[in-house]
Amino acid sequence: MKPISELIKQKPWLGWLIFLGTIVIVFLLGLIASSIIERRAEAVFAYTPMVEHEKWEPRLEVWGKNFPRQYETYMQTADTTFVSKYNGARKIDMLAKAPEMVILWAGYPFSKEYNQGRGHMWAIEDVQNILRTGSPMTPTDGPMPGTCWACKGPDVPRMMKNIGIAEFYSSTFAQMGPEVVNPIGCADCHDSETMALQITRPGLIEAFQRQGKDVSKSTHQELRSLVCAQCHVEYYFKGEGKYLTFPWDKGFTMESMEAYYDEIAFADWTHSLSRAPMIKAQHPDYELFRFGVHYDRGVSCADCHMPYKSQGGVKFTNHHIQSPLNNVANTCAVCHREDAEKLIANVYQRQDALQETRSLLEVTLAKAHIEAKFAWDKGASEKQMKNVLKLIRGAQWRWDYVAASHGSSFHAPFESARVIGLGLEKAQEARIEITRVLASMGYADVVPMPDISTKAKAQEYIGLDMKKLNSEKNEFLDTIIPQWLKQAMEREATYPTKNI
Ligand code: HEC
Ligand code: HEC
């Protein structure tokens, strides 16, 4: 065959044909590319607005009219059927599973009821139902402050705009009851005009400010974790105004938060058996996650808990926030080649290992509290017990730091194991010290242990009247909650929402 240049020399029209042909092909390719880009942009931004609503509209179903895919998948967080080895979407009665926890929280509301959480759609109902929030029959009844609602839904930023942040926190739980009725939703994470991710919780913004950082300058990938860090973090209620504060000023390690609390001599409560000044760890999910390899490699919470989903050629974010083990193909398997069975086994292996030492710490700590009480009853002095109480405080902080973060044995297995290991050492030290104190008073026997083999027995031992607590709660649920919901519905009916 002749070279193309010679062919063109013989037949010049052929050159023109190739030239024009190339132009047409390039033009068509351009059209395809632009259509693909446009479609992708459409998938994210272009939607047919069906409704116009206020910036702080708290109702998920109103936003849902504009974004049906995200709304429908988000509603699936109400599904409680999925069960994994330790977690899943159902409510788990943790005190029944490990009655030692009743002892660990003696004198604190957690000893009444503590459940492993379920999906976001349950947030309001669960906080109303739980015995910890008591049964306030009037707006000024305690025991809980408004702060308790802070991580429960988009009515919170709405009310903070209305009445002020400090005022929200220093109100009572019951005063905010008729206001906070919509579970965690769209306005908690999104700007209603641009749909961009936004941080709505002052606690996170202020914690960053004190570290000299501006949370609004975070990268897009950082925001895909930081929206979760508004709630899935360690925090405490600061001072009389119960101002929600993240103890991050000294850093993100377990030790730096303990140092923060020690410096201000903070205690959530005094333990009713051991009399130790205790710290209740909340759920340092984000903080512990920062010590895992996935955080190190730039993986975000949303990558595993909110994977992409395709439906009718449209790719969008699956808002069914849940255990990734219920959807391994679209979560882990996006990055890992192994089959689902193996990946799940990897998770369980880490969880089993941590559970083993964590349970050991639970049992050891419960014994330490009971033995400390025995020493007090025998007449031990404040001076003799000082070091014991310090050790118990430190040991339980370490236990709770990991126990309260349900995902940490997978998110950061080594850091979690390190913290539990340090807790075990302190709990054993405390028990040795108590033995010394008892010996100095002439008691050399083993301290007798009560029967705490079930939740009911443990609760009876620490003096809780569960019958009374439950009947008060039932009355509150039957009379007050319907009033709160009625008030809320009447208020919401006046919002200027417009169908278009
Ligand atoms: C406004 C506060 C808030 C925000 C923001 C938030 N969560 Fe939650 N999350 C909660 C609360 C409260 C619960 C427990 C609800 C219950 O048990 O009633 C929960 C429960 C969960 C659960 C357990 C659900 C199950 O089915 O096992 C997972 C997983 C979870 N959240 C992940 C996330 C992720 C990932 C993000 C960020 C994309 C996030 N959350 C953002 C407050 C929040
Ligand atoms: C806990 C935080 C959180 C809540 C609550 C939430 N979203 Fe999202 N949403 C996200 C994240 C994270 C993304 C992914 C954003 C990204 O990577 O750009 C997202 C993305 C979106 C997008 C962009 C398109 C897409 O699918 O990626 C829309 C639209 C959206 N959400 C609508 C909603 C609506 C409607 C609700 C309420 C029913 C809602 N979201 C509730 C965190 C949340």
Ligand code: HEC
């Ligand atoms: C967005 C990508 C991404 C996703 C999604 C992801 N991983 Fe990973 N994973 C990584 C990277 C990167 C590493 C670091 C190891 C490496 O660089 O090869 C890693 C490491 C690991 C390791 C070894 C480190 C350790 O913790 O011991 C395990 C096990 C693992 N992943 C399991 C999972 C499972 C299970 C899931 C789903 C729940 C998952 N991964 C989801 C990217 C991902």
Ligand code: HEC
């Ligand atoms: C690499 C994947 C991955 C990333 C990234 C990740 N998680 Fe998880 N998460 C898991 C796995 C796996 C579990 C264990 C689920 C189980 O046991 O069913 C889990 C468990 C949880 C749980 C407890 C779930 C339950 O059923 O009670 C919460 C809450 C949670 N993660 C929140 C977060 C938050 C917040 C972030 C970001 C700070 C995050 N996760 C980042 C994989 C991930």
